[in-house]
Amino acid sequence: xxxxxxxxxxxxxxEGLLFVSAGLVGINQLAKALSVNxxxxxxxxxxxxxxxxxxxHGLRLMWVKSTVQLTTAPEISKTIEDYLDIETTSTLSRAAxxxxxxxxxxxxxxxxxxxxxRGVNSDAVLRTLLSKGLIEELGRVDAPGRPINYGTTPEFxxxxxxxxLDKLPFIDFDALDEVQGxxxxxxxxxx
Numbered sequence: 565x566x567x568x569x570x571x572x573x574x575x576x577x578x579e580g581l582l583f584v585s586a587g588l589v590g591i592n593q594l595a596k597a598l599s600v601n602x603x604x605x606x607x608x609x610x611x612x613x614x615x616x617x618x619x620x621h622g623l624r625l626m627w628v629k630s631t632v633q634l635t636t637a638p639e640i641s642k643t644i645e646d647y648l649d650i651e652t653t654s655t656l657s658r659a660a661x662x663x664x665x666x667x668x669x670x671x672x673x674x675x676x677x678x679x680x681x682r683g684v685n686s687d688a689v690l691r692t693l694l695s696k697g698l699i700e701e702l703g704r705v706d707a708p709g710r711p712i713n714y715g716t717t718p719e720f721x722x723x724x725x726x727x728x729l730d731k732l733p734f735i736d737f738d739a740l741d742e743v744q745g746x747x748x749x750x751x752x753x754x755x
Contacts, residue, residue: 574600574608579634588631588718613727627728628718638725663689664698668720668732672702672713690714698723 577598582589591609595602609632613625616637626635636644656664663686666678678686693699698720702713716729726732 571608571611574598574604575612578605578608579612582625582632582634585633588626588628588633590631592630624727626718626721626726627730628721633718635722641725657689659686659689660692664693664716664720667693667699667714668716668729669735669737671715673715674705674711674713676711678714 578594581594581597591602591605594609595605598605609625615621616623616625622637622640624635624637626633659682662682663678666681667673670677670681675686675690678690690699694701696719697717699714700717702715704710704712720726721728
């Protein structure tokens with residue numbers, strides 16, 4: 565059998581498994597189900613991802629560490645919302661967005677660390693983000709008071725139409741620290 569035919573067959577099988585999966589699927593799960601090695605699955609997933617992007621498909625792969633899920637392309641979200649008659653009524657407050665950004669970029673991060681960056685108590689905002697499923701508890705830190713570590717969830721990625729945390733816009737925190745030090749202010753820069 566031809567190597568190209570084998571690759572297409574594996575790609576089709578992976579695509580089918582992702583289609584019927586209700587959520588994130590580990591590369592190791594796919595490899596086990598298909599009786600192939602994880603490296604081959606990862607290579608095939610990246611090939612599938614590139615096809616979706618380069619050929620204008622309405623699907624994308626959302627990556628969370630070594631797991632993946634089939635999702636719709638962010639650029640067709642309005643069409644899907646209209647078709648499903650979904651009203652986007654849930655918006656996040658400025659405090660929630662600020663806190664969520666801190667968690668996304670600094671994760672794992674504790675409430676005291678978030679409070680220190682924001683300059684205010686973030687307990688209520690963190691509870692709101694937890695209830696919306698945008699962040700999750702990642703365990704406790706081995707320190708006095710055993711504070712909880714927080715991180716983002718796959719729902720966070722979906723909410724913002726991101727395929728992975730690698731797609732977050734780059735922020736040069738060292739440059740921000742330098743500028744803030746020059747201004748003598750710990751206030752977050754506004755653009």
